[in-house]
Amino acid sequence: MTTTTPTKRTVPALSRLPGIPGRVLPVIATFVLFVLLFGAGSVRYEGFTSGQVFANLFIDNAFLIVLAVGMTFVILTGGIDLSVGAVVALSTMVAAAALRAGLPAPVVILLVLAIGTGLGVLMGLVIHHFELQPFIVTLAGMFMARGLCFVIGVESISIKDPFFRALATGTIELPGGVVITWSVVIALAIVAAAVWVLHRTRFGRTIYAIGGSESSATLMGLPVGRVKVAAYAISGLCAAVAGLLFSVYMLSGYGLHAVGMELDAIASVVIGGTLLSGGVGYVLGSLLGVLVLGVIQTLISFQGTLSSWWTKIAIGTLLLLFIVMQRLFMRRTP
């Protein structure tokens, strides 16, 4: 970075943040990690190197991708949303109960989306207008959403609606015989939309500005309040979409669905290189983060002898690695 000032003095740039290569580096590292893990799987297990295994990563994690996108918006503003897992559960529950009650599928979908977005807006309003910590407000939101699940019903409700069933079984064949589901298409469309919004709209840039310095953003005359509330609304909306995808995936609604999924979403975002302090990160990084989690799950299932709890340990370890890496990297940058 060359800095030429008219006064021709060279003051060492005391960057508090990594420079351009710095901010992309974690994403590259995540990508390399993904390739390595996938490569390792290909070497060890027969049948791993198929397009379908790769496609399955998307199919099995479509809801998590959507969730991670919403979480990225919130974390970029410097906040956090702990309620998303519970909102996923609530969405499955509402969908299942409403379908059982005979409401038509499109109405149910709109209802679920409205509830998710509404919860997000509500939490955002409380966070912004009362200056409460996002952590504690979304924690309350999480309790609220989980509790509401059990108000609807304590038992699991199965979904028999033909539209949902069709979505669950319907597939799209890609060239090369690889099959994907509609969920994947929806998830990827949401990723694309998020990339555009974050990088090519004033709204998106304001998200980054708030994460960089909220007080500055306010003084710069940016609509901080509206954008912050909108970030939580987007996260709520994404959680509702993820909930719909999850109910299609499971074909049931249950209050104990998606327990701890908010942690997976946060882990994906962090592994994808987004700083938890806000202002730095990419949606595509979060997508890669989800794929890394997915490939670890796939590896463990291919291994067969390993129990599923190894997944948790592996995710924890990876999370640690990436956090420490971010930390060390930021220190080394002078």
Added chain:
Amino acid sequence: MSTVQTAGAAGVLERVRGSRLLWPLVALVALIAANAARNPGFLSIRLQDGHLYGSLVDILKNGAPTLLIALGMTLVIATRGIDLSVGAVAAIAGAVTCTTIVGSSDPTSPAAALTGIGLALALCLVLGLWNGFLVSLLGIQPIIATLVLMTAGRGIAMLITDGQIITVRNDFYREIGAGFLLFPISILIALAALVAVALVTRRTALGLLIESVGINPEASRLAGLRSRTIIWTVYVFAALCAGVAGLMISSNVSAADANSAGLWIEMDAILAVVIGGSSLAGGKYSLSGTLVGALIIQTLTTTVYSMGIAPEVTLVFKALVVIAVCLLQAPKVRERFRRRRRSQDPTSPSSPSTSGSLAPEEDSPAPTAHEPAGDAASDSKQKVAQS
């Protein structure tokens, strides 16, 4: 909804702003009164075989693990931190003890139990050191540093129990969570810990040093405080509290369930601290507040349970309580009350959210004078902290 509540409370709040502990106490008494009204037997306590029985005793007994964890959490939060891993640590403690007992030569002997407990607490110490290492030495944000162990910890617990629920039959071990010494032993342990911490932090300078670190770590370091050691210590203490709480939970049912033991207890503990009036932003803390907070949460759980509603629905009430308490304590809201009260003043800033958030820190007296709300709030907070 909140506005209606808050507007009605404004007058009262003005009168009682001297104490932050008042509202939590009112809530606790109201909860107990509501229970007593519904079920006259609620308040009765009877003595039988040297044990106390009654709903209130149950509340104490079941609330002990939450109280203990909240105690550790209070100190962590006072240093500007948070420990999300306590639930997982509690599960690990139970898992280690039960597997050790089951694997020992005589699974019913006190020696087996003691070995297990010793091992479990040693492991908790290590886990606490680990969290403290990440936060104080590597400087990772506490919420994320402890998220690592929160995620991986349950996996570790499952690894230890091999995914099974391990049941033990050891009378000595059972005493910790289910035993009585007139009062439930678990609450005696938790209260003893609370009193010990209160004495140690308030009679010595430890409390001041912890608060200093929470208010400004760098300034504290430059004033010669061992900030890192202090931060490290509170995480170790929190993990030990979580370990003992994990023992209580597992001992109470004589089993270790890696999946559900201590699930969401970190949230309960954080809620207890917040309800008790300590700020999540660190600094001043209140141990008596934490005690009241933990009791409120347990009473709430018991209430919902005794009303015949599915226990999971408690979550909705917890959510409502936490939002209400947070709103009541938010400086922002208090400021608004005050404004409304003295508000024959139509010219007060039209958009309070802007004026509050951006007044740049400056050496002029105007902002100073402008924040009577914050002032009073901090004053009262101080009083609580000293109690």
Added chain:
Amino acid sequence: MTDTPSTRTAQPGGPVSTGAPVVAMRGISMEFPGVKALQDVDFRLFPGEVHALMGENGAGKSTLIKVLTGVYTATAGTTQLQGGQVAFSGPAEAQAAGVSTVYQEVNLCPNLSVAENILLGREPRRFGSIDMAATRTRAEELLGRMGLTIDPGSILAEHPIAIQQLVAIARAVAVDAQVLILDEPTSSLDQDEVAELFRIMRHLRDEGVAILFVSHFLEQVYEIADRMTVLRNGRLVGEHLTKDLSRLQLVSAMIGRELGVLEEVERLAADASDEAGGTPVLEATGLGRRGSIAPFDLRIGAGEVVGLAGLLGSGRTELARLLFGADRADSGVVRVAGREVHLRTPRSAISAGIAFCSEDRKGEGILGDLSIRDNLVLAMQAARGWARPIPKRTKDELVEKWMTALDIRPNNPDALVGKLSGGNQQKVLLARWLVTQPKLLILDEPTRGIDIGAKAQIQKLVTELAAEGMAVVYISAELEEVARLAHRVVVLKDRSKVAELDGSASVDDIMHLIATSDSEQVAS
């Protein structure tokens, strides 16, 4: 009464712009519960002038600015912009109407690019998408207009504070601001940077922008301002053309009391310098840290005030931090009273009898949420360890003694330090160290951003402490202050020590050394 005709000395026909004022505030009063921050203040600002708003802290400068930009709504009075009545709801609305503000702290987003920081919220768009190329071009134009050639695509945090400050101004004028408010923009800039800022200010003034300038540095005000408005205790003292008001008149208008105290400082310093140079309290040999300051030698005697002079970034703060163990040295030896010590942490320095007041009072000094009492005893308590609390009576005596000695206000040990004025916070910080009875006191910019009264008190205290035998390292961006107080001046440049001058050195001598390019010229 505050608006007597005699105070209106500015007449049309002066060197500055004539005609209608762009801003006219009349009868502004602002009351907070218990405090009248502004009382019936008039203020006007003409296009094409640099107008300094002068006053001690608490005079009401910030409040007036906040009323103008809509952060506060005045209790009484009217504000006109271009002849039309306005009452902004906040800075955003003020900005949209052409009133932009640049604050003391750079209020930009460090994580975004320079171009984005300039145009955030008003990026050129095409079909709803931000037009990246156009954004860049527009930013380049605006930077060019100010004579800045920095890469608009570079991340803001990579630039020094001074450049960030200039970027903030570029943003402020990007909206075709008619009124530009600069609230203490120079407090973290060194002299070259200030000159650069002034060049840009003049440039904008000549384009017709009305600039409202707030600064604590009298020299700068006299260099740049065409007109001044002086406030005291929330009241208007007067509006004057700069050329009609002498420095002495200005200062007495601002503080409204005798200037004797400043003269006394000068006399005391002169007295003390005669007896300076006793036994060395601290002796550093080859002390240095890579990337922060080149190895240097330094010897400080008891009762001696050693001034560190140099521009921002010259290494003066870095040197002080090494002496205090706040940063760890990677070469060299330090002896305190003849014994070698290892200054690995502030703790080790404190136990060696060294104390340090950081330049960043809020971030590295006071603990705002704690009381004056707790702040005062903190260093002493930390040195004793947590297990040995200071007995309550001792504590009360110490607090009483130092609050009186340093005239800390309010006189209530339970008051929260965060609510005190800057000067009083600085005094609390000083007291925190004096309680520990240090042998060496390092003061990094102790008088920055505090009012003249407190400034004089602190300078006087330094000379008194030295007279009692304490060694003091004194850092200040104001060379006059260093030259006046110090028995010896160490000059730093480009992160190394370039010279050491005795107490008779003048500001010109120091400036000469700083300005000369060859840093190898003097071996000390």
